[in-house]
Amino acid sequence: xxxxxxxxxxxxWRGTYNNSTAYTVDDLVEYTDSNITSTYICVAxxxxxxxxxxxxxxxxxxYVAKGVADPIPSQSGNSGKALITDGTNASWGTAGKxxxxxxxxxxxxxxxxxxxxxxxxGFTLTVTASSSTSKxxxxxxxxxxxxGSANRSHASIFKDGSTNLGHSAGGLTQMHEYYxxxxxxxxxxxxxxxxxTPGDTNxxxxxxxxxxxxxxxxxxxxxxxxxxGSFIILEIA
Numbered sequence: 001x002x003x004x005x006x007x008x009x010x011x012x013w014r015g016t017y018n019n020s021t022a023y024t025v026d027d028l029v030e031y032t033d034s035n036i037t038s039t040y041i042c043v044a045x046x047x048x049x050x051x052x053x054x055x056x057x058x059x060x061x062x063y064v065a066k067g068v069a070d071p072i073p074s075q076s077g078n079s080g081k082a083l084i085t086d087g088t089n090a091s092w093g094t095a096g097k098x099x100x101x102x103x104x105x106x107x108x109x110x111x112x113x114x115x116x117x118x119x120x121x122g123f124t125l126t127v128t129a130s131s132s133t134s135k136x137x138x139x140x141x142x143x144x145x146x147x148g149s150a151n152r153s154h155a156s157i158f159k160d161g162s163t164n165l166g167h168s169a170g171g172l173t174q175m176h177e178y179y180x181x182x183x184x185x186x187x188x189x190x191x192x193x194x195x196x197t198p199g200d201t202n203x204x205x206x207x208x209x210x211x212x213x214x215x216x217x218x219x220x221x222x223x224x225x226x227x228x229g230s231f232i233i234l235e236i237a
Contacts, residue, residue, distance in 0.1 A: 011041065022047045028064065039064040099130050100235040107228050111145065111219035113212055117156060117164070117171070120220045123208035123231045129201050135236045136196045138165070140208050142221035142229030144190035146175035151215020157194055158209050165194045171211070187222070206233060 008026045017031040017040075027042040031051040040051040046060035057063055071090055072083065082095035106122025123140060138157050146153045156164050156171030166172035172192040198204055208231060212218040221229040 017051055019048055019050065023060075036067040036069055038067040094237065097237045098234060099134060099237055100127070102127050102233040102235075104231050105228050106221060106231070107226055109219065109222045109226070110210060111217050112210060113217055115212055117154075117158070117209035117211045120155075120208040120210055123221070123229065124205060125207070125231060125233050126203055126205045127233055127235070128203045129198050129235060131237065132198075132200050133237070134198070136198065136206070137193070137234040137236060138196060138206055139191070139193045139232045139234075140230065141189065141191040142208075143187045143219075143225075143227050144173065144175050144210070145187045145217065145219025147186075147215060147217040147219070151218070152176045152213035153210065153215075153218035154213055155190060155192065155208060155210045155220060157192055158207055159196060160205055161207075164209075165196060166192070169213075171209075174213075187219070187225075190220075 008024070011026045011028050014021070014023065014027045014029050017029040023029070023042045023046050025042055025045065029040050029042070029051060030037060031040060033050070033052045034054060036055070038052070040057065040061040041064050042060060043062050044060040046058070049058045049060050051058055051061040052063075073091055078092040081092040083090055084093040084095060085091070102125050104122065104125060108121035110118070110120040112118040123142075127136065129136070140157060144153055144155060153175045154169070154171040155173050156166035158164055164171070172194060173190045175186065175188060175190070192208070196206075208220065210218050210220040221227055
């Protein structure tokens with residue numbers, strides 16, 4: 001009876017490629033080329049021919065499953081850093097984060113008839129940046145008073161006593177009241193937010209100021225009724 005050699009009737013897994021092993025057609029191996037591990041199938045008997053070099057398969061081998069480079073760079077020596085991208089490549093770097101929180105919650109009220117900005121009692125914080133690249137998010141909230149006919153009350157946040165971080169005249173928030181018989185005094189919640197980048201690690205003082213623009217009186221933080229305001233500064237990297 002004649003004997004017919006059918007050869008391999010299925011693929012054979014041979015494990016990790018060994019340069020001294022003789023491989024035959026339909027052998028499967030695993031091989032790492034340029035730090036990328038892939039699976040290959042032998043398409044021509046081969047000994048001593050690596051399955052690929054620099055990502056190009058040898059003539060004796062074809063890719064079965066081609067690996068890809070790990071998109072995450074090595075974590076060694078990068079403790080505390082964040083993974084960032086420039087849109088093409090990933091790397092370890094410093095991401096924005098909250099560094100410090102400073103706050104005060106005064107119950108003092110302030111009122112003025114001055115057309116110049118006046119300090120609001122208790123709404124003052126002195127802070128020092130951890131780094132010259134830090135930013136400060138400065139937030140103030142309280143009741144704001146507007147008293148008198150055709151009155152405008154303006155409030156703003158100042159840096160180091162004289163630098164207005166809002167509009168030079170209008171500040172960061174305002175109230176405007178026309179004359180209504182029997183209702184000439186109003187208090188309403190007011191909030192202010194502004195970002196400042198000192199650019200150094202020196203101490204800086206931030207405070208709230210209020211001014212009158214016509215009318216009888218401008219007030220901050222509960223002139224008619226006691227309230228508890230907030231003045232908060234977040235240092236952000």
